[in-house]
Amino acid sequence: MSVIEAKKSEEYREEIEAILAKYEGDGFALIEILHEAQELIGYLPKDVQKIVADNLNMAPTTVSSVISFYNYFSDTPKGEYQVALCKGTACYVKGAKEIIEKIEDRYGIASGETTEDGKLSLEVVRCLGACGLSPVMTVNGKAHGLLNPEKAVTIIDKYLNREMEEV
Ligand code: FES
Structure with a gap:
């Protein structure tokens, strides 16, 4: 994980946790959660994926494969x-x-x-x-x-x- 990714996740941790709290660990809400997290940060860093996976009791690879399946999601930061x-x-x-x-x-x-x-x-x-x-x-x-x-x-x-x- 890059320094930028770690910083981003720390910066947004509380807000990500608030998003997760809304869905109360509901694995069927994975897409909505990722959507909201990406709206917030602009992309989905690896350790945000891990926070989400842990909260939903999923393997991080499940989350990352959903991200790579949908073109809309990105795990790399976008440029200015x-x-x-x-x-x-x-x-x-x-x-x-x-x-x-x-x-x-x-x-x-x-x-x-x-x-x-x-x-x-x-x-x-x-x-x-x-x-x-x-x-x-x-x-x-x-x-x-x-x-x-x-x-x-x-x-x-x-x-x-x-x-x-x-x-
Ligand atoms: S093919 Fe329609 S805008 Fe490029």
């Missing part, structure tokens, strides 16, 4: 800027793959990862519902379309340099 790049059909045929490769190359992260400084995370997702603008990505929920590899990293750089508001 969260890029979701679409690899749905419309975006794929217009070059999403090259954009993903460019982002991976430039920032040294693959889908599901966060840069070491905690600034940027990347997720490759299915159709974002803006196929007319393909290829598309969102950064912290804001859509950017008609991308090519250069345009995508220029936009991301502007976020990282806090210049995006002026764009």
Whole structure:
């Protein structure tokens, strides 16, 4: 467990215990509990998983397999800027793959990862519902379309340099 994870869990311990208390050890409430814990912390660190597993009398591996089964859950911290790049059909045929490769190359992260400084995370997702603008990505929920590899990293750089508001 990383120092950051331990700190996060300590920071949120009381609130996690309050969430658990609401469900009174009901194992069927695992998804709801994980949902609330992730809403609180932003992701589900290993030792939070252990607190939940202990409370529900479950093996930690049961909890971690539920987390890996559902795309919604994450056991790694998200970056300050969260890029979701679409690899749905419309975006794929217009070059999403090259954009993903460019982002991976430039920032040294693959889908599901966060840069070491905690600034940027990347997720490759299915159709974002803006196929007319393909290829598309969102950064912290804001859509950017008609991308090519250069345009995508220029936009991301502007976020990282806090210049995006002026764009
Ligand atoms: S396929 Fe990318 S937005 Fe629909």
